[in-house]
Amino acid sequence: MIKQNVFIINFNSLYEILYEIKENLFFEIIKYENESDFIKDTGLNIENSLIVMKSNSKLLNKNIDEKNFFNIGIFPLPFKKLLELINIELIKLKFNHQSKIYINGYELNLNSKFFSKDDLSLKLTEKEVAIILYLSDAKKKHSVSDLQKNIWRYSLDIETHTVETHIYRLRKKITDKFKDKNFILSHKDGYFIE
Known part of the structure; x- marks a missing residue:
């Protein structure tokens, strides 16, 4: 499971508390002394990450999406409550992130498994979602054996007909619903999505 990032800006006491138990957390903690260092370092590439600041701090940069920002209102607060609040925010962030993934003009909702374009939508299976995500992730061609190994977790000596x-x-x-014969392309080296 990939851990999410929690950026802690100008909140040393919180960072020190979380750092003590970092091995037990389901997220990575990254400390910044101020917002300008954070912006310079991250380049605002914070998708699926949470930014935590004290209640009296203000998020100065307007380019940061509000959903990534969590301001702790009352501090100090019970430690268990603090972790609970952070985990809830991360769950909300992950849910929102999975709500809309754009691939070649289509919108893929991982929560509902709907694949949409314009006013048309198509319900996909778990495996179909995995195929689309895998083919679109790395801009390269994927062989049948590659798909067997990484989507189906099969060994290479299994029949290729499943894939x-x-x-x-x-x-x-996709062709029947959207009239798009070129969404998943095939090549002698394998399948791909441009």
């Missing part, structure tokens, strides 16, 4: 059948059915669903 080919799933790809065929997914392409057909």
Whole structure:
């Protein structure tokens, strides 16, 4: 499981508390002394990350999405409550992040598994979502054996028909619904999404 990041800006006491138990946390903690260092370092690339500041601090940079920002109102507060608040915010952030993923003009909602474009939408299976995400993630061609290994977790000596059948059915669903024959492309080196 990939850990989410929690950026702590100008809040040394919170960082020190969390640092003591960092091995037990489900998120990574990263400390910044001030907002300008944070912005310079991250370049505002904070997708799926939480920014934590004290209640009397203000987020000066307007380019930071409000949903990534968490301001702790009352401090000190019970430690268990603090972790609970941070975890709730991270869950909300992850849910929001998974709500809309854009791939070649389509919107993929990982929470509902709907694939949409314009006013049309298509319900996908878990495996179809995994195929689309995998093919779109690395801009390269994926062989049948690569898909077997990374999507189905099969060994390389298993029949290849499973992968080919799933790809065929997914392409057909997309073609029938959106009239798009070029969403998943095939090449002698494998399948890919441009």
